[in-house]
Amino acid sequence: MxxxxxxxxxxxxxxxxxxxxxxxxxxxxxxxxxxxxxxxxxxxxxxxxxxxxxxxxxxxxxxxxxxxxxxxxxxxxxxxxxxxxxxxxxxxxxxxxxxxxxxxxxxxxxxxxxxxxxxxxxxxxxxxxxxxxxxxxxxxxxxxxxxxxxxxxxxxxxxxLLLMFYNKSLYKKAGVREPSSETTWEQYFADAKKLVQDTDGDGKTDSWAVGTYFTKDPLTPTVWQTVLNSNGGKLLDDKQQVTFADANGVKALQTQVDLLKYAPPGASTYQFNEPLEAFRQGKTATMFMWGSVYKGTAVDKESTTLTPGEVGVTTLPAGTAGPGTHRxxxxxxxxxxxxxxxxxxxxxxxxxxxxxxxxxxxxxxxxxxxxxxxxxxxxxxxxxxxxxxxxEGYEVATKNQMWRPRLPESDAVQQILALQTSRAMSGQATSQQAIDQAAKEITELLKTKGYGQ
Missing domain, CATH: 3.40.190.10 (Periplasmic binding protein-like II)
Structure with a gap:
């Protein structure tokens, strides 16, 4: 990164x-x-x-x-x-x-x-x-x-694109309907409780609902950015002014924090490889991950235990403005x-x-x-x-502008978001505190670059 x-x-x-x-x-x-x-x-x-x-x-x-x-x-x-x-x-x-x-x-x-x-x-x-x-x-x-x-x-x-992978076998075992582009975040969390399950009957949980980015990484914020966008929010407006420091932004970040409740033990350290491996080994029912890993996740026998018939893929759960994704x-x-x-x-x-x-x-x-x-x-x-x-994801991304900021300072903005997101994930800050601090630092950064003047 x-x-x-x-x-x-x-x-x-x-x-x-x-x-x-x-x-x-x-x-x-x-x-x-x-x-x-x-x-x-x-x-x-x-x-x-x-x-x-x-x-x-x-x-x-x-x-x-x-x-x-x-x-x-x-x-x-x-x-x-x-x-x-x-x-x-x-x-x-x-x-x-x-x-x-x-x-x-x-x-x-x-x-x-x-x-x-x-x-x-x-x-x-x-x-x-x-x-x-x-x-x-x-x-x-x-x-x-x-x-x-x-x-x-x-x-x-x-x-x-950032997409939602799901294990059809684990959904069936949990008695949960497979997700689609119409699945909302509310429905997803209701299903997540059932997707944390004991699959072999030994009385111990051995399969969890979700894996994705959680630790400090420039790509970790793309998950809650997708939630923000799917609810009609944006990181920055057309004048490159911060617009995520509101209830919508806090809710989006808290949504990603709440995913940890249904993730495997130690998932707070997940970056790219860890959620990928957990899903390929049948340890998680869903994975929010870049779609390009599909072949290695569902097809290539040397890298996965799954088959194309077991792996579904769709957009991320929907908010008030529609399904989610990230370009x-x-x-x-x-x-x-x-x-x-x-x-x-x-x-x-x-x-x-x-x-x-x-x-x-x-x-x-x-x-x-x-x-x-x-x-x-x-x-x-x-x-x-x-x-x-x-x-479908391409259409969704364009409709709700689901991408990182389009300005030369985009990487610096994403680094700030990565740090503050990790503070919320690790419990060092509340979602409100993390959003407020990120907004403050990004505003200061962009001000020094002459935006909004």
């Missing part, structure tokens, strides 16, 4: 200073570096997250090279904790290493603000556009993750310092094309961003209900 606020802020400030005083990038050839030839191939480098970089290098690049054999792609994996800082230094420093960079959903405004990314819909790259690349086919929810201030700086390469899209853009923008744009267009997306969906279980893929024949039987939940 992203580093502490001061480190990211310092990296941003140093990087921007270097960009201001550093030497200009070399002049880019008129042909954008070309697409290479058999005797003189073109090489490009991509900085990606190490969670999937090796998959890309070992399987995705060879597939790309079947069509473009003269573009040699190197994908460098970076730990998530280091990726934002390293990418900022790359875009604002005096030397250029990477032609294409990846951004997690909340990072895009910060990276775009450097001025070092191409507008992918702009005239500079138009001469290398693939005539068959269909922008209109990309669902607006994941596409919007790569937009900022009216420009398209990146395209979705790994789409994701989490990896997008990719092209550095203006690249000496091979033609090859880099060709790579990104293929990767996010109908052809490329269908390959990644089949090979990796990656969620699609294109409507034609969502509505078409899925790569496997298990994907059909997942795609249906994903498409």
């Amino acid at each position: 992203p580093r502490k606020i001061r480190l990211v802020a310092a990296v941003s400030a140093i990087g921007l200073s270097l960009a201001a005083c550093g030497s200009a990038a070399e002049e880019i050839p008129a042909d954008g570096g070309g697409l290479g030839s058999a005797s003189a191939p073109v090489s490009i480098r991509v900085i990606a997250n190490d969670a999937f970089a090796k998959q890309w290098q070992d399987q995705l690049v060879p597939e790309f090279n079947k069509k473009y054999p003269n573009i040699k792609v190197t994908v460098d994996g970076v730990p998530y904790n280091d990726q934002l800082a390293k990418t900022m230094l790359e875009l604002t420093g005096t030397t250029a290493t990477y032609d294409a960079v990846l951004a997690d959903d909340p990072w895009l405004p910060q990276l775009a603000k450097t001025g070092a990314l191409y507008d992918l819909k702009g005239p500079e790259l138009a001469k290398w556009n693939d005539a068959g690349y269909d922008w209109a086919d990309i669902n607006p929810t994941p596409l919007a993750a790569g937009e900022w201030e009216g420009k398209q700086y990146a395209v979705p390469v790994r789409s994701n 989490g899209i990896w997008t990719a853009g092209i550095s203006k310092r690249s000496q091979h923008p033609a090859a880099a744009w060709t790579w990104l267009q293929w990767l996010t094309s109908k052809e490329g997306e269908q390959f990644t969906a089949k090979a990796f279980g990656t969620f699609p961003a294109r409507n034609s893929t969502l509505d078409g024949t899925p790569p496997a039987d298990w994907a059909k209900p997942v795609y249906a939940a994903l498409k």
Whole structure:
């Protein structure tokens, strides 16, 4: 996860200073570096997250090279904790290493603000556009993750949403109806009491209702942010002023705190891996988690005890404004310092094309961003209900703006929310106290950046 606020802020400030005083990038050839030839191939480098970089290098690049054999792609994996800082230094420093960079959903405004990314819909790259690349086919929810201030700086390469997984066998054993997009939080908590159960009859509880993020982590607040949004609330208004410091915000945070009552012992330390493992081992009936883990949770026998027939997926329980979800899209853009923008744009267009997306969906279980893929024949039987939940989730996310703040300081805001959320989860503060403190710190942060003045 992203580093502490001061480190990211310092990296941003140093990087921007270097960009201001550093030497200009070399002049880019008129042909954008070309697409290479058999005797003189073109090489490009991509900085990606190490969670999937090796998959890309070992399987995705060879597939790309079947069509473009003269573009040699190197994908460098970076730990998530280091990726934002390293990418900022790359875009604002005096030397250029990477032609294409990846951004997690909340990072895009910060990276775009450097001025070092191409507008992918702009005239500079138009001469290398693939005539068959269909922008209109990309669902607006994941596409919007790569937009900022009216420009398209990146395209979705790994789409994701926060979804509700449920174990059908445990629901049946508890005599509880399976959840749907119409299930409310009130109904969910009523069911949760029954889902804490003794499944083998030895008189001891061995299965619990829920697992999700609970400890200090930038992704932990996305759960109560989803509750906030599903009740019509927002973190910030259009002027970037805090709007969650009210009864709605406190209720949303308390909802996540109350989930601990129905979670396994020790769940207050859960981040990403712990709730995933508990659900895959049949220890929890539901899991609020990123949908992209579905294949590893319901299909891949080496990582799970469950089967597709046992695992259902839907949106999070509904509030007054409808069901809940949270957008989490990896997008990719092209550095203006690249000496091979033609090859880099060709790579990104293929990767996010109908052809490329269908390959990644089949090979990796990656969620699609294109409507034609969502509505078409899925790569496997298990994907059909997942795609249906994903498409509904896209609509829900757009309707109620279910994503982290869209501003360059998004990561810093999320770090504050992570700290205060963890205080409420651990009992160090009440939900009211945590919300009040988070609101105070975020207001001060944004004020120093000139918002609302």
